[in-house]
Amino acid sequence: MTDNNVTHDITKGPAPLDGALDALAVLGRQLEELVEAAGEAGWHADTPAEGWDVATQIAHLHWTDRASLAAIGDKAEFxxxxEGAVADPEGFVDTGARELALLPRAELLAKWREGRDELAARLESLDPGTQIVWFGPPMRPKSMAVARIMETFAHGYDVADGLGAVPPGSPVSDRAPGFNGTAAEVASLPFVARIGHRTRNFSFQLNGEEPPASEFGLALAAPGGDTVTFGPGDAEQTVTGSLRDFCLRVTQRMALRDTDLVATGADARRWLDITQAFAGLPGKGRD
Known part of the structure; x- marks a missing residue:
């Protein structure tokens, strides 16, 4: 049993980076290899995100790495x-990604790789208790590393789908390997689930709703047979199911009806309807 209640809380108190940077590095390399293998032919393949091709997905990941580096060390740039986010809350991220996506494929991939490596080095060099400014509340180094894992995981699925590494039209959990089921993806799941759990209140507030007063209990089946848990074991409101499906749901890469998740309690059921682990306006999710 993996009890995440006794590990470091990514939102409260200083925490070492533990395996977060390693997981992020391996996940990024895996996604880069997938894109490299697709060649120029796959660079502009459509992905499930409306209007975003593979190039735009990679550009977005690079844009966010650059924003993270600015938050750490360049106040004026950040x-x-x-200011751009305030002026255009619905479009500024999209605009940044589209501009970078105009770069030649080899150049953007090289810049993305360099940015990943630089961000990892900067995060590792910081004191665990450092407060890094962000678009929302400040983050500590581990929180930022976990956020980058979550985004790489989510956009990696979009890229894999666009490249045909997964058969279209089927629930993600049943899709063929390409991103799903690899060692790097499996290692990222507990990190993604943790940030999904910790953004429960944010999800309610984002939708103009009061967060429930009581904690939820989660028991999620990880690949290999372990169980990852969050919250009190005797909670009245619970969510059970597979760890991967939970991660895909909180990142809005899988429709709730396609998951194996089971919620007990009206508040828990509502959470699964609106859950969102990433910042920004309420997402549209997947049909």
Whole structure:
């Protein structure tokens, strides 16, 4: 049993990076290899995100790495990004990704790789208790590393879908390997689930609803047979199911009806309807 209640909380108190940077590095390399193998032919393949091809997905990951680096060490640049977000909350991320997606494929992949490596080095060099400014509440280094894992996981699925590494039209859990089921993806799941759990209240608030007063209990079956848990074991409101399906749901890469998740209690059921582990306006999710 993996009890995440006794490990470091990514939102409360300083925490070492543990295996977060390793998981992020391996996941990024795996996604890069998938894109490299597709060649120029796959660079502009459509993905499930409306209007985003593979190039735009990679550009978005690189844009966010650059924003993270600015948040750590370039106040003027980050302040300018915040001003852009305030001026155009619905479009500024999309605009940044589309501009970078115009770069030649080899150049963007190289810049993305360099940015990943630089961000990892900067995060590793920081004191665990450092408060890094962000578009929302400040984050500590581990929180930022976990957020990058979550985004790489989510956009990696979009890319794999666009490249045909997964058969279209089927629930993600049943799809063929390409991103799903690899060692890097499996290692990322507990990190993604943790940030999904910790953004429960955010999901309710984002939708104009009062967060439930009581904690939820989660028991999620990980690949290999372990169980990952969050929250009190005697909670009245619970969510059970597979760890992967939970991660795909909180990142809005899988429709709730296609998951094996079971919610007990009205509040828990509502959470699965609106859950969102990433910042920004309420997402549209997947049909």
């Amino acid at each position: 302040d300018a990004l915040v």
